[in-house]
Amino acid sequence: MKPVRRQKIQTITMVLTLQHHQHFPGIPSASGLAFYNGHYYIVGDDATKLFILNADLTLNNRLPVPGAESNGEQPRIPKKIKKDWESLSIIKAANKTALMALGSGSLAPHRNAALLYFPDTGAMEIKDLTAFYETLKLEADLNIEAATELGEALLLGNRGHLGKPENLLILSAVQEIWKPVSGTHICHLHLPEEPGFSGISGLAWHPEKDWLFFTTSKEETTNVYDDGKISDSRMGIIKNATAAVKQSTVRPDEWFKLEEVHPVFNSQKIESICVRELADTMEIMLVADNDDGGSHIFRLAAG
Structure with a gap:
């Protein structure tokens, strides 16, 4: 399949300023980031x-993930059996607020799962996404790397790769995707033209502006399973997002x-993004996983 020709963007109206960055050797492989009720959550x-x-980015708590007990004291689960939690979003489940991490779906059955954490009660559970993901596999080479309400x-x-260089935005009308889903809409995300392929890695929706923030990263791999050499990352904004993602x-x-x-x-591999309004600016938080066992967090101000 030939790579999609991507347009050049001439005008940028937002200015980004790096406010702070910090390495966290004790937080492995950050790939999902969300903010809720005064706290950042990282999976x-x-x-x-x-x-x-x-x-202020000081550690508040670390909660065991169900099913990880068999890994003993090791902080990381082996690649062949990991759930591959690649995103973190805030949803409503059973009429309660939940943080939902999604497995990438790139290796069944291990990665066909959703992790739900209910911050108001402390409950945590795993849901099976096999039925939903099997439907998506009819349309895509599945590698879910980002999600947002x-x-x-x-x-x-859904992140592409050098063997299939396309990024997809998949819209589900319901957030509880472990239940029967009547239909989904697939929108092809076309990026500005530049050398190499940049794959989607993070999504965050700003409801007041109806802007969709997203991140991409470059990694030299030809499939959804293997890692590759990391180069640079990008951030994009789609305005009037609710209508835009319903297009083809x-x-x-x-x-x-x-x-x-x-x-x-x-050479930072940005994996996730979250956005919130502060008193005098918009804060954009990014996390990076460079496959070195730790994680890096970046705080940006946007104006």
Whole structure:
């Protein structure tokens, strides 16, 4: 399949400024990030714990993930059996607020799962996504790397690779995707033209603006399973997102080469993003997993 030709974006109206960055050797493989009720939540694709940070990025708690007990004291689960939690979003499940991490679906049955954590009660459980993912596999080479709530809907980001260089946004009308889902809509995400293939890695919806923030990263791999050499990461914004993702194709309205925002982003594999409004600015938080056993967090101000 020929790579999709991607458009060039001429105008950027938002300015990003790096406020803080920090390495966390004790948080492995950060791949999902969310903010809820004064805390950041981080899940790693092979981690045995869900990590909770205070707003100042100090560690608040680490919660064992169900099913990880068999790994003993090891902080990371072996690649062949890990759930591959690649995203973290805030949804409503059974009329309660839940943080949901999704397995990538790239290796059945291990990665066909959702992890639900209910922060108001502390309950945590795993749901089987096999039925939902098997339906998606009819349309895509499955590798779910990103997810975000979109009103009452759920938007998933399916990452392409050098062997199949396409990124898909998959819209589900319901957030409880372990239940029967009547239908989904697939939107092809076309990125600005530049060397190499950049695969989607994170999604975050800003409800007041109806903007969809997303991240991508470059990794030299030709399939959904193997890791590869990491180069640079990008951030994009899709405006009027609720309507835009219901089309057959969508392109970012703004596009940022993160290494041009600050040199610290050189060769960082950005995995997830969350966005929130502060009193005088918009805060954008990013996490990176460079396959070295730790994680890196970046705080950006947008204006």
